[in-house]
Amino acid sequence: MAETPAEAIAHDDVCPICHLLLFDPVRTRCNHILCASCMAQWADTTALSNIIPSRLDLNLSDFSPDYVAAIHAEANCPMCRTLTTASPDTTLKTALAQRYPLTYEERRVEELALRAAVAGSGHGTEGMVILIGNKHRIDRAAENRNTHDWTWFLRCSRPDLIEEVRVSLHDSFRPPQLTLRAPPFEVHRWGWGSFTVKANVVLKEPYSWITDGNSAATRNPVITLDWTLSFEGRGNQGRVRAKVRKILEDPHDDGRASPVAWPHMEADHV
Ligand SMILES: [Zn+2]
Ligand SMILES: [Zn+2]
Structure with missing residues (x-):
């Protein structure tokens, strides 16, 4: 048995939910x-996000590597019940680790054990951020009318879980269908008009996308993300907060689950 650390924890440094020293603190917009x-546990019941328009300079590195979909998703604050989002408070995290070195370390060990237990059980939900969009520039020297130099891209915080990305371009491109098996998931072309790029994002076995309305027992390895190319300025992007979970296949199932389409979104200007 570990000895109880002799650190007295100030009231303000105790989590109002678990009543332990705050670990990896997040601050809600309502300042809790x-x-x-x-926060993740509390918000886990909230629905999955659609494609949300985002600034083009937003990077995956802007998200925590320990990203949990539920933390960033909109949820009702467990303290005051207003609809809110939370973001990591790294200043407080550093301060807590310095103020209570023993207790903080103890909390870290507990959290890791908890996460390992959840992941090992196969019931754990893992979060994933997907940025989808296109870069764009006008190519004055281009032949014919193909002056739009565009690069469609899909970036993902968990590329290790992606089996492949199947991209469908406009029929006038040769070939119109591409399968990208490793990052970067990008397609660079010249063209004269905008169209919707359709991407089927396929998870490795035994992972499944968690979507509203798909039953917990059926593995759903494919989601479809539509992106209409933006020829405004430098391009545009949107983000999707997704959740995945390991699901062990029913041996009698043919495994061909139908893709789930996310609501289509037109990009806003950057
Ligand atoms: Zn807590
Ligand atoms: Zn609140």
């Missing part, structure tokens, strides 16, 4: 502070 995992 709680553990990232406590």
Whole structure:
């Protein structure tokens, strides 16, 4: 048995949900502070996000590597019940780790054990951020009318879970269908008109996308993300917050689940 650390925890540094020292604190827009995992657990029941228009300079590195979909998703604050989002408070995290070195380390070990247990059980939900969009520039020297130099892209915080991305371009491109098996998931072309790029994002076995309305027992390895190329300025992007889970296949199932389409979105200007 580990000895109880002799550190007295100030009231303000205790999580209002688990009543332990705050670990990986997140701050809600309504200014409540709680553990990232406590917020995640609370918000886990909220629905999956659609494609949300985002600034083009937003990078995957802007998201925590320990990203949990639920933390960033809109949820009702467990403290005051207003609809809110939470973001990591790294300043407080550093301060807590310095103020309570023993307790903070103890909390870290607990959290890791908890995460390992959840992941190992196969029931754990993992979060994923997908950025989808296109870069664009006008190529004055281009032949014919193909002056739009565009690069469609899909970036994902968990590329290790992606089996492949099947991209469908306009029929006038040769070939119109491409399968990208490793990052970067990008297609660079010249063209004269905008169209909708359709991407089927396929997860490795045994992962499944968690979507509203798909049953917990059926593995759903494919989602479809539509992106209409934006020829405004430098391009545009949107983000999707998705959740995945390991699902062990029923041996009698043919495994061909139908793709789930996300609501289509037109990009806003950057
Ligand atoms: Zn907590
Ligand atoms: Zn609140």
